[in-house]
Amino acid sequence: MRRYLIAGNWKMNTTREEGTELAKAIAAGSSNATATVDVLICPPFPYLIPINEAVAGTKVQVGAQNCHFEASGAFTGETSLEMLTDVGASSVILGHSERRHVFGETDADINQKVLKTLEKGLQAVLCVGELLEEEENGLTKTVLDRQMEGGLKDVSAEAMANVVIAYEPVWAIGTGKTATPEQAESAHDHLRKWLESRYSADVANATRILYGGSVKPNNAEDLLSQPNVDGALVGGASLTSENFLPIIEAGVKVSS
């Protein structure tokens, strides 16, 4: 069985103090759970160092929300993987729908970041997902295929060991409108089959596919108990331990 990953994407939220307290509360509240599930928190860049210190000695992992693929140079406002490694990030969220649709990142941009993230030995959490209009026009699978093909171009089967896929239907992000467990399962099953045809049954079986989009304590267990859902990428509900810890616990429950 694939080990569940419950990841929190804090986006551009919290102060340093709030983030540090939140990280400590998550680490304390998940100390038993991390024996069974992986827990990852992704704070804003400036807080990576204090958050990493706040969870030191625990199994909570810390990741970034984006990166640049170049090591250094004249890239104002960007952050390299070397810098992220230096401050203790072990994962990077890539291709999040806000990066795609607010900041105009293309599949080719995302692919460069995925390749460099893997080369540097960090885990890449590659987000894919369709817009509402695409879903309404029956284009979900076409969009997912395009984003998988583009994002994973030149990624070897061996390197896939450090890739996590996150299916996030854009219409479900921050809207309170969650995909039904059946909708999530259908997309995840499609992604698993894509991995099998592009790589192998082994890669498809081993790769974790997270669901993201309005995951809350009251729907986490139903979503996580779908056969092809291997965890959650949580936005709003990862901003309080009162909401995030029960989602982690739901992961523990469905794992046992």
Ligand SMILES: O=C[C@H](O)COP(=O)(O)O
């Ligand atoms: O990365 C997380 C997703 O964008 C989901 O956000 P949300 O849980 O606030 O809908």
